[in-house]
Amino acid sequence: xxxxxxxxxxxxxxxxxxxxxxxxxxxxxxxxxxxxxxxxxxxxxxxxxxxxxxxxxxxxxxxxxxxxxxxxxxxxxxxxxxxxxxxxxxxxxxxxxxxxxxxxxxxxxxxxxxxxxxxxxxxxxxxxxxxxxxxxxxxxxxxxxxxxxxxxxxxxxxxxxxxxxxxxxxxxxxxxxxxxxxxxxxxxxxxxxxxxxxxxxxxxxxxxxxxxxxxxxxxxxxxxxxxxxxxxxx
Amino acid sequence: xxxxxxxxxxxxxxxxxxxxxxxxxxxxxxxxxxxxxxxxxxxxxxxxxxxxxxxxxxxxxxxxxxxxxxxxxxxxxxxxxxxxxxxxxxxxxxxxxxxxxxxxxxxxxxxxxxxxxxxxxxxxxxxxxxxxxxxxxxxxxxxxxxxxxxxxxxxxxxxxxxxxxxxxxxxxxxxxxxxxxxxxxxxxxxxxxxxxxxxxxxxxxxxxxxxxxxxxxxxxxxxxxxxxxxxxxxxxxxxxxxxxxxxxxxxxxxxxxxxxxxxxxxxxxxxxxxxxxxxxxxxxxxxxxxxxxxxxxxxxxxxxxxxxxxxxxxxxxxxxxxxxxxxxxxxxxxxxxxxxxxxxxxxxxxxxxxxxxxxxxxxxxxxxxxxxxxxxxxxxxxxxxxxxxxxxxxxx
Numbered sequence: 001x002x003x004x005x006x007x008x009x010x011x012x013x014x015x016x017x018x019x020x021x022x023x024x025x026x027x028x029x030x031x032x033x034x035x036x037x038x039x040x041x042x043x044x045x046x047x048x049x050x051x052x053x054x055x056x057x058x059x060x061x062x063x064x065x066x067x068x069x070x071x072x073x074x075x076x077x078x079x080x081x082x083x084x085x086x087x088x089x090x091x092x093x094x095x096x097x098x099x100x101x102x103x104x105x106x107x108x109x110x111x112x113x114x115x116x117x118x119x120x121x122x123x124x125x126x127x128x129x130x131x132x133x134x135x136x137x138x139x140x141x142x143x144x145x146x147x148x149x150x151x152x153x154x155x156x157x158x159x160x161x162x163x164x165x166x167x168x169x170x171x172x173x174x175x176x177x178x179x180x181x182x183x184x185x186x187x188x189x190x191x192x193x194x195x196x197x198x199x200x201x202x203x204x205x206x207x208x209x210x211x212x213x214x215x216x217x218x219x220x221x222x223x224x225x226x227x228x229x230x231x232x233x234x
Numbered sequence: 235x236x237x238x239x240x241x242x243x244x245x246x247x248x249x250x251x252x253x254x255x256x257x258x259x260x261x262x263x264x265x266x267x268x269x270x271x272x273x274x275x276x277x278x279x280x281x282x283x284x285x286x287x288x289x290x291x292x293x294x295x296x297x298x299x300x301x302x303x304x305x306x307x308x309x310x311x312x313x314x315x316x317x318x319x320x321x322x323x324x325x326x327x328x329x330x331x332x333x334x335x336x337x338x339x340x341x342x343x344x345x346x347x348x349x350x351x352x353x354x355x356x357x358x359x360x361x362x363x364x365x366x367x368x369x370x371x372x373x374x375x376x377x378x379x380x381x382x383x384x385x386x387x388x389x390x391x392x393x394x395x396x397x398x399x400x401x402x403x404x405x406x407x408x409x410x411x412x413x414x415x416x417x418x419x420x421x422x423x424x425x426x427x428x429x430x431x432x433x434x435x436x437x438x439x440x441x442x443x444x445x446x447x448x449x450x451x452x453x454x455x456x457x458x459x460x461x462x463x464x465x466x467x468x469x470x471x472x473x474x475x476x477x478x479x480x481x482x483x484x485x486x487x488x489x490x491x492x493x494x495x496x497x498x499x500x501x502x503x504x505x506x507x508x509x510x511x512x513x514x515x516x517x518x519x520x521x522x523x524x525x526x527x528x529x530x531x532x533x534x535x536x537x538x539x540x541x542x543x544x545x546x547x548x549x550x551x552x553x554x555x556x557x558x559x560x561x562x563x564x565x566x567x568x569x570x571x572x573x574x575x576x577x578x579x580x581x582x583x584x585x586x587x588x589x590x591x592x593x594x595x596x597x598x599x600x601x602x603x604x605x606x607x608x609x610x611x612x613x614x615x616x617x618x619x620x621x622x623x624x625x626x627x628x629x630x
Contacts, residue, residue, distance in 0.1 A: 030583035
């Protein structure tokens, strides 16, 4: 089993619902974003670098097969799960940020201060915070790892957990997939040739981000069809 | 102990205390009090790690020169070399502690070490080197501590330990360099030239540390002049080896002219003054050390400080061109002339300021500078206290 995503850039309307759903469900404090959507070529989102030629690029942890973050972690706090997910054990992480430096996708986030304190800056009613409420533990190599918690510790690294808590507890797809109004995101088993994701990758000239870095991401993108149209014209 | 050294020890101790209190403040508030961010996850602390590791090379140069290559003129400086090496390698380990978000979990490195991580190896080789330098210093001091009868044993053991120490001494620079040069995402670091370059820098700056300490300890006397001259030759040669390794790497990258390399050089241009300083300051110091200036204690010390400032600038520059050249920089589909970096969430929430950025103008905060000063003071304190209470100085 290798869980992976397919993101259809033709369908993505740049609404950032995935980012917001992710932020809410996974209790990210202000300043931290596990999932983002940007407009390639432009400094400002939804502002096209050229009229009528823009598209949007959602990026989150790529759950790479050859993940540099996993290899550099000195304490094996970040590891590759048997289902192909790259997870962080919040109890194991020492906060050296080596993984953040090694990740070419810039998706790893650090708790520079106590997240409770950052949340306080938002002026919600006292003690309110959003997010999936329960801790989630998962066994790996005989150790029970704390892979999700609502309020993370100060000084640990966090990132997309592939909604492992929803996957294990409710059999649900990640929040970003469920929250996408345009059904641009798909999730499934990349090792199963008959899964939707595998078929989409095969049939649509799917590509990965910066493949030259050799990370073998588990997140595939389908090019916007404008490009495909052009290819058939030639 | 003379009065001047006593006062300097008190001042160093006060700076160490200031560093300690500042660390307490950083522990309470979190690393938010530094100027690092998710885009720029390592700063002054990790630069200083590389700096102190480099300074610790002096012990290697001395032990190898005396006991493997038979340069006996350097023998009087062997003990001070081992002492400065110990002070600097422990300083290197100290300065990474404030960089750790969860310092109480540091024991995890011993309990759950992951062997694919160069950082785990670095902890191992740095600790081993620290132990080796202190053992080596003890062996060299045997005749002074236990009577002249131990002279033969001391010589024999020193000869045996020298090759082992050499392996670890090279190891600390190579492994520290590998922390950076294994990262394929960072164009600035991903080069096989980095480890040899770390070694070259370490040898010339480490030797400078020994030269400064020796001159302060022994003064400029005729019987040491030849020894000093050998040290200056080592410094001069290895500085040019470093320049060669660095610009050789630049040349190859620039010649091919890939956009990723141009991107890095453009970012280096933002720090061009620091780059000019990292080259010209040691060059000036080396010109001074090769002149009559070498015949005065203050001349050597001032030159040494200039050289070390240049090397510190070199270590500082490890970071900006690595982190500001965001690895996820692409030519978006359909845009031929655009080279665009995917912005990163900074992890810092400031009202009215975007949390998404593609450039981080890192400038260390007073917290980072105070902590660094504390560790520099510690390094001086160990050396000055060591020469005061231990028989480090070979009496004529």
